[in-house]
Amino acid sequence: MTISRRRFLQYVTTASAAGALTTLALPGVAYAQSGRPILKAGDQKGGLRALLEAADELKALPYDIQWTEFPAAAPLAEALNAGAVDCGPIGDAPVIFALSAGAAIKIIGANRSDAYGTAVIVRPDATLRTAADLKGKNIGTTRGSIGHFVTLKALAAAGLAPNDVNFRFLPPADTITALASGSVDAWATWEPYTAVAETTGRGRVLVNGRGLWSGLSYLAATDAAIASKQDVLRDFLARAVRAQVWSYQHVDAFSAAMARIVGIPPEAAKLQFSRRATKWRNIDDALVAEQQRTADFYSQVGLLRQPLDVKTTFDRRFPVKV
Template sequence: MQRRTFQQFLSAVAFLSPALGHTQTRAVVRAGDQKGGLRALLEAAGELKGLPYDIQWTEFPAAAPLAEALNADAVDFGPIGDAPLLFSLAAGSRVKAFAVNRSDPYGTAILVAPNSPLKDASSLKGKSVATNRGSIGHFVTLKALASVGLKAEDISLRFLAPPDAKLALTQGSVDAWATWEPYTALAETGGHARVLVNGRNLWSGLSFLAATDNALRDKRNQLQDLQQRIVRAQAWATQHPAEFSATLARIIGIPAEAARLQFERRQTRWQSIDTQVVADQQRTADFYLDAGLIKQKLDVRATFDTGLPLAA
């Protein structure tokens, strides 16, 4: 009797083992996020339901620390603007962009205090500007200066993270702050700043999903699935701006007014990585080379993975 019972036990274990093994090997995608925007988008649209894998979220205040995490293989992928991605790649990061979107660049801007006497980009000469080194704020600052015949040496750049830069501006220790959404909308709606120079005609509006080489090799199916969920979520959010803005405001802890303003004016559109995207990215890389922010010419074609196309 005892022998038959033991055999039955072994049979039961053998039957359960495949299910147990499946649970133990469930994939985990380590997602980096900037100010909670990607997670809020997916959550609001219901695209985090029924995932066949797990997501481990890590939030970053800006692209620079997210890029550092990618370079250290601490996260698998994350959203990052074109300029900070190039800055990271030039430093030797083993990552590639596998998805792209374009947004209205207005909110990537140089901000000043509401009562500032500064009127335009030319009035920045001799002034101090806070931003993240290698960020799209840094890029737009240099482009704004170039548009009026000025160089980086004509201003005092102070490299600060967004919270510190905002504090520096409000306390008057810098004259301007170059930043991006949602910080721009938050500063505007809060009455802390006004836009001196917006990013239109200065920045391409390109942002990417970038992943490590390891993740693109080992978690390719999961990244492809996430990309499709993000595209569907963007379409949903465009049709439901109030619902999405409320979720974004809750997740990142900002007023719904600021969340909605930054979302509606960005008008984000996901697209294929086409020749125009590559050409625009090459121009940005060449500008960074001319500005001395990267030391060697970068051929951006090698920085894309075009093997995860958008669904038709």
């Protein structure tokens, strides 16, 4: 499938501009009902909201939800740090940057996905074929994102250092424009951006995340929200877990709903969803150890000011049925 550059950018920029807040009203939910708590939920390009809505998990809520959408993890992490949202989905690498900056947040839920779609993308006609070919090239990504992390791991595996490439830290919409214009040679990104680029003929996967990234992502919540809305957060997480199970039992229906809600091509929605194979899991010592290895890697490449002990950032009081 080939589409115009203008239409492709419309898909990529469906999410809010970096750092901007967009409140989305839930159908059938009143925001000012006396006595009902309000959960301020952050989201990345509508993915979590689309999942819950498609699975009918937003019905019969004992609380109200105020959604705020972000194009990437970095601005979501900033909103968590500022208390502008109570919780939100965030990858293992971005949460490390948030914690190292002193964010008062905890990880309350964890899931694992196939890492393929976290990738370094190049233009289809690019001559680059391996990670080693990135030496001296300009790579666009969001600082501290899982795309950034995968690129650093790929460079290390190819015997290259971080300063062997030129990183340009840009939000997704700006990066895809830069890739199309040639001002960057590659884009280090994640789903659904990877699937959109592939299915619209605007990008080719040069390096995928398998063997480089853990595939771990989290539901993070602020310390304040955990203290005051623990039951709400527990219910919200349970709904997300149930919705994930439902989605893989109804792949076609969910993919269609996601394409509509998030605003991406149906082909991209189905591709990114089906290959991710996301499963929620309980937080255990092995998972914490994986997160520590990610933090240690960031320390080794000089992206953290000081080593980070991740153990205290996990709250195990939110078990899920897996």
